Amino acid sequence: MAELMPVLLVLAVGAVLLLGYPVALSLGGTALLFALLGEALGYFDHAFIEALPNRVYGVMTNETLIAVPLFVFMGVMLERSRVAENLLETMALLFGPLRGGLGISVTVVGMLLAASTGIVGATVVTMGLLSLPTMLKRNYDPSVAAGTICASGTLGQIIPPSIVLVLLGDVLSAAYQQAQLDMGIFSPETVSVGDLFIGALIPGLLLVAGYISYMVGVAVFRPAAVPAIPAAERPQHDARFWLRVIQVLLPPLALIVAVLGSILYGVATPTEAASVGAVGALLLAASHRQLNWKTLQGVVRQTTIVTSMVFLIFIGAAIFSLVFRGFGGDEMVTDFLSSLPGGTVGAVALVMLVMFLLGFILDFIEITFVVVPIVGPVLLAMGLDPVWLGVMIAINLQTSFLTPPFGFSLFYLRGVAPAEVRTAQIYKGVAPFILIQLLMLAALSLFPALATWLPGAIYR
Template identity: 60%
Template sequence: MTPELLAFIMFGVTIVILILGFPVALSLAGSAILFAFIGDQLDLFRFAFLNLSPTRIFSTMKNEPLVAVPLFVYMGVVLQRSDIAGQLLESMGQLFGKMRGGLGYSVVIVGALLAASTGIVGATVVTMGLMSLPVMLKAGYNPKVASGIICASGTLGQIIPPSIVLVLLASILQGVNEEAAAMTGNLAPDPVTAIDLFAGALVPGLLLVGLYLGWVFILTLIRPNDVPSMKDESIHAPTLGTLLRAVLPPLILIVLVLGSILAGIATPTESAAVGAIGAMLLALQAKKLNLKLFRDVGLETVKVSSMVFLIIIGAGLFSTVFKGFGGDDVIAEFLRHLPGGAFSALLLVMLLMFFLGFFLDFIEIIYVVVPIVGPILIALGYDPLWLGVMIAINLQTSFLTPPFGFALFYLRGVAPKGFKTSDLYAGVLPFIAIQVLALALLWTFPSLVTWLPNLLFS
């Protein structure tokens, strides 16, 4: 048996274990340790895994940009628990409700605002599912349309900064850049930071918002009965004061967090800390801050952050073993010699990530697939910043693709009794197509990604 063959056996076994539903972090780390032992016994391993693995774990934990992850999680959970998102949804629903498709527009706009202020997909989908789905169904919305709009809008937090996905991708792309430089023999390009990815993802994120709103508008023309206006006479447009009280808190947080990053005033980690404090102050202003909320938010943040970092460590061990068997060299040679060159290589990698998204979470894909395929794609000439944003949008689709799309699980868990899962699956299909369209537009017009970073940082 060759070490390369053992690498792909390990990859296949791990994918099967993950699909069967075993805990992600333990599956990745367990597979890595098991196959490292097998490779060591068969004398097929390139280096001493037990000597290298502690170094890999400590380098992950010392990665300062990753400190932003628990801080952004904390900020998002505070906003969700303090009902700021609920007030925003209610006001937007009153503002647009009397318009055909108005509730759909409201959900998309609120999803974008929450994405730019929290970036937590689960909290956004659950909040909008609890508050908007019953109202939309009561107003006569097609259940497929209502569920699709809510799920898709909730996933905007994956691409609109500040986004945890972009923070994690930045931590990976720094090492990927150095490996690509080693392949080509050139000097390593400037590292792609989270700030670069935040700037690069802003226009594509707004593009997605526009495409979602455009789809709702198209529905008002071709299937108006699916997106009716609200007939409840008790619904009145909110007063200016009510609207400002609902909209200003998330806008203030967006300016504090995203504005300070793009203006170069603060790093993502520093701005995440500012955002966490700002969210607490907004909760205090809303008279929701108490000892119970403080305790609940802390526990939820610890749970989510622990899950993320355990997956990062497990995936790091997995990619270390995979490279130790030479699996990355086989993939690099395969991609280099594909008919069509760099275009075919990127297309194949994007398709692979898209289909893995049917079964795996975005964190596993980032930390298992990107370190393996990223260096060769950059060595083939692709801009690391553009590539990172393309990967982020592709991974956003994984939240919508059945059967394991997490946004589907979140909404299914809070949907009213009698709501059909088949309607949920059918409802997200147009939005999956929209995200594929967005990828095609970014591929055709790379300046949609690079224009803002060049403007701000050149």
């Protein structure tokens, strides 16, 4: 019976989640009930639950996690400053004369917003409101238009500064230290969020290239699905137009350089860079005359809501993780993954498959806080590079925003899309982009240097 307790705990949490209870309370509450039951039956090591106050205190005093509210503040403030609106209008005029040009413009803007805001919901909603009606008016295939907007909006999950990379950095750092302790190694070495940011740059840009390549392919083989703007409606690309392009691109690019550049050159930690981004977002909002007391109040309120949600889930997941280990669940996972055929390759493949399937029903935050602390120490103890593993997980989690039926990007777009765009068309439209992300995972598996070379080159 004792051996079944970790399995029963996982099943019970899944059942409570399916009943519709909040994730954080489901994780923490179910775990505590199982801890009481295990204590009564003599199956539970109470030393783990005694470590809970220190674990919660560690979460609340973790300096790395200060970056979460700062990056959220930056993203929400930029959402209110009309940066996205100006970018979309200008890029549409720039690429519109090409077949598939509107789709390419959405992808480019998605990349720029990802590198300056990182808020998936705000990006998808904004582009859905501004670009989707225009694309439909220009006779774009609804599936292609919807899929491009959904996929481009999720780039904020992998292109830094990404909140998922901040959270993964903290969780993987704890997993890395646990793996070292399990191997009898005592080292202060951790997984740096900055390393994850740098490691994700090349894969993120390759994803953008993949999205644009798909749009070019559609333009070549299905030109009627992505027509160009008629010649009579195209703007003249004169000096005045290019001045407008520079004026629109310069502010977000300056913010990107300030945030990422300070990290890449070692001038600031990710947390310090997040504060630079927050101040930069305030200045951008002020320059667009969108900064007032009402806007600031709304941004702070939204930042508080999102941050509270993240930390509450983090605490609930910490309780679940401790109770799971108290029942010996970590040893069960270690034995299972170690006995798989194919060794390390088989273990990584299974974990990636499970995360991909969980993405159909769970949000990336739950997967990060629940699954990664369980499997992370085991995989890292097998000798995997933590930066490579973190980038692999981040791209895998990115697909959770696109996979039906519960992909959040699909919900965001469905909420703002015109009635004539059917849900089935949105699902159909994201399928090629899910395939591109899976191909990116395969490329990372075959060529780990895509994630590890740049951090090594910078810190060499």
